[in-house]
Amino acid sequence: MMGILNVTPDSFSDGGEWFESERAIMRAHEMIAEGADVVDVGGESTRPGAEPVPADEELRRVVPVVEALAGSVRVSVDTTKEAVAEAAVHAGASLINDVSATLWPAAARLGVGWVAMHRKGTAATMQRDPHYDDVAREVAAMLVDRAGRAAAAGVAEVWIDPGIGFGKTVDHNLRLLGSLGDLVATGYPVMVGTSRKSFLGTLARTVDGLPAPVDERLAASLATATWAMQQGVQMVRVHDVAATVQAAVLVGRPQERSSRSEVGA
Numbered sequence: 725m726m727g728i729l730n731v732t733p734d735s736f737s738d739g740g741e742w743f744e745s746e747r748a749i750m751r752a753h754e755m756i757a758e759g760a761d762v763v764d765v766g767g768e769s770t771r772p773g774a775e776p777v778p779a780d781e782e783l784r785r786v787v788p789v790v791e792a793l794a795g796s797v798r799v800s801v802d803t804t805k806e807a808v809a810e811a812a813v814h815a816g817a818s819l820i821n822d823v824s825a826t827l828w829p830a831a832a833r834l835g836v837g838w839v840a841m842h843r844k845g846t847a848a849t850m851q852r853d854p855h856y857d858d859v860a861r862e863v864a865a866m867l868v869d870r871a872g873r874a875a876a877a878g879v880a881e882v883w884i885d886p887g888i889g890f891g892k893t894v895d896h897n898l899r900l901l902g903s904l905g906d907l908v909a910t911g912y913p914v915m916v917g918t919s920r921k922s923f924l925g926t927l928a929r930t931v932d933g934l935p936a937p938v939d940e941r942l943a944a945s946l947a948t949a950t951w952a953m954q955q956g957v958q959m960v961r962v963h964d965v966a967a968t969v970q971a972a973v974l975v976g977r978p979q980e981r982s983s984r985s986e987v988g989a
């Protein structure tokens with residue numbers, strides 16, 4: 725289970741720099757207590773149309789938080805910038821979560837794991853009418869190609885991720901979720917992130933029939949995370965760690981349930 729830790733400014737807080745990192749570190753400790761195996765620290769939003777963050781600002785956000793957490797949990801850094809990845813690794817991160825799928829040479833050089841995520845276009849362009857002839861086949865082919873290059877360059881731990889919501893329509897996302905088994909069959913460990921994403925809001929409606937807003941997507945997030953785990957996905961990237969761990973114990977990872985029932989309750 726990978727817990728999402730966004731270290732980005734909050735317009736409702738005026739607590740300044742100390743408050744921002746302190747709050748992030750507190751949230752990370754909550755997620756660790758809830759059962760997160762990895763904490764994914766990110767200083768730049770990748771949402772469609774999000775403003776790019778300069779490297780020095782991203783470094784300022786990410787590095788102190790990575791440093792503070794690295795002794796307590798496995799830390800990954802969610803970045804597309806080599807300088808940020810390198811500084812985070814020096815601060816204790818051991819996994820580069822790379823939505824651009826370009827940083828494998830850095831992972832090889834630094835001797836850490838690497839997540840290759842599929843994305844079509846950039847944050848600015850990716851949701852402008854994305855098109856595929858066969859989304860599942862094209863995404864798998866790109867990921868296997870990148871993963872092969874990374875392995876050949878010497879990266880010992882390579883993850884692949886279909887990049888739900890990154891240059892994909894609702895239909896593309898559903899097709900990718902439906903074909904997770906094909907990614908698992910490649911032999912590379914697979915990671916998936918559906919947590920609170922907008923396609924869930926489009927499909928899951930409120931009682932008024934409106935698209936579910938971001939804070940009403942928990943049930944849909946859990947349904948997709950448990951589906952992914954049942955397909956053999958080894959890591960889910962989530963905001964709601966405690967709830968996802970509960971769901972995983974019941975239906976996502978039967979092996980976890982049997983080991984827990986042996987100890988008693």
Ligand code: HH2
Pocket residue numbers: 728730766768769770771772802821822823839841885887888915916917918961
């Ligand atoms: N999704 C987001 C960011 N990083 N990394 C991986 N490997 N897979 C994903 O699906 C993925 C990711 C979405 O990021 P953002 O829109 O910034 O929101 P949040 O980080 O809160 O999920």
